[in-house]
Amino acid sequence: MDFHPDLIRFLKKATRVAALTGAGVSQESGLRTFRDAQTGFWQQYRPEDLATPRAFARDPKLVWDWYAYRRETAKGAHPNAGHYALAAMEKIIPEFTLITQNVDGLHRVAGSQNILELHGSILKVRCSECGTYADEWDEGLDVLPRCSKCNGYLRPAVVWFEESLPRPQLDAAVNAAQTCQVFFSIGTSGVVHPASALAHTAKAAGAVVVEVNAEPTPLTAKADFVFHGRSGEILPGLVQAVWGE
Numbered sequence: 001m002d003f004h005p006d007l008i009r010f011l012k013k014a015t016r017v018a019a020l021t022g023a024g025v026s027q028e029s030g031l032r033t034f035r036d037a038q039t040g041f042w043q044q045y046r047p048e049d050l051a052t053p054r055a056f057a058r059d060p061k062l063v064w065d066w067y068a069y070r071r072e073t074a075k076g077a078h079p080n081a082g083h084y085a086l087a088a089m090e091k092i093i094p095e096f097t098l099i100t101q102n103v104d105g106l107h108r109v110a111g112s113q114n115i116l117e118l119h120g121s122i123l124k125v126r127c128s129e130c131g132t133y134a135d136e137w138d139e140g141l142d143v144l145p146r147c148s149k150c151n152g153y154l155r156p157a158v159v160w161f162e163e164s165l166p167r168p169q170l171d172a173a174v175n176a177a178q179t180c181q182v183f184f185s186i187g188t189s190g191v192v193h194p195a196s197a198l199a200h201t202a203k204a205a206g207a208v209v210v211e212v213n214a215e216p217t218p219l220t221a222k223a224d225f226v227f228h229g230r231s232g233e234i235l236p237g238l239v240q241a242v243w244g245e
């Protein structure tokens with residue numbers, strides 16, 4: 001894959017870079033994306049119908065089990081070359097902000113440190129009533145884990161649809177989009193708000209926008225550089241072409 005000399009020049013001299021990642025970055029680690037059809041028992045459900053407070057209120061055990069299944073698959077997954085390339089960029093570029101919609105924790109495993117988890121973490125669990133985080137809980141077929149403090153139902157510490165994003169992370173992400181010189185949108189279909197607005201905020205603030213995604217998205221027409229393919233191949237190629245690492 002060859003990279004436009006302008007992009008290489010921009011990146012070589014960039015001191016402030018931001019990257020937004022979505023489920024596509026973890027696809028090569030074997031984790032399903034949101035728009036991929038689900039597999040096995042879960043293929044009868046649409047993620048959008050399970051990742052909501054209403055679904056949890058209606059059937060907390062079904063939603064808990066879906067997240068328990070995804071938590072186990074996330075724990076069994078390994079970062080891929082795309083995650084490692086982003087961790088390498090953070091070490092090279094003076095100010096690098098990784099903004100992720102993913103809840104699988106793989107960026108941290110790959111060594112990224114300055115991470116904004118806009119949608120929370122599937123590895124963390126909190127009480128749906130008092131908000132207390134739980135370090136351990138009962139798992140089992142007919143068990144619905146409850147809070148040791150108030151006996152409320154435990155839930156995954158992720159942001160569901162129609163729930164607000166954590167203010168500090170969102171504000172920091174907007175600030176990074178407004179101040180960066182180059183903004184990457186990687187492995188995301190760009191349909192979920194407000195994360196999908198960040199690339200447009202960066203563009204409006206004068207950043208060079210780079211899209212790395214397996215297929216075209218609503219951002220493609222506005223991006224300055226577009227690479228359609230697998231992030232696990234494109235990102236390491238870019239790091240090699242720009243910084244020779």
Ligand code: BV8
Pocket residue numbers: 021022023024025027028033034035036051101102103119158159160161162163164165186187188189190191192193194212213214215217229230231232
């Ligand atoms: C909110 C955590 C305020 C849980 C998630 C109408 C218009 C505008 C907005 C709305 C609207 N109706 C409702 C809304 C708001 C809603 C929204 O945006 N809905 C969408 C569906 C229209 N947003 C919200 O509700 C947000 N909150 O707005 O609060 C509010 C308050 C009260 C009332 C109303 C509003 C909360 C959004 C957060 C939801 N939680 N996840 C969990 O994970 O279980 S979102 C979920 O989708 C994941 O985080 C996921 O990351 C995210 C986005 O999906 P993607 O990451 O982009 O994944 P996707 O599968 O879509 O795409 C993957 C891409 O990768 C594909 O393009 C594919 O081609 C590509 N790919 C695949 N393999 C590879 C690859 N690319 C490269 N390499 C590969 N190998």
Ligand code: ZN
Pocket residue numbers: 127128129130131132147148149150151152
């Ligand atoms: Zn509680």
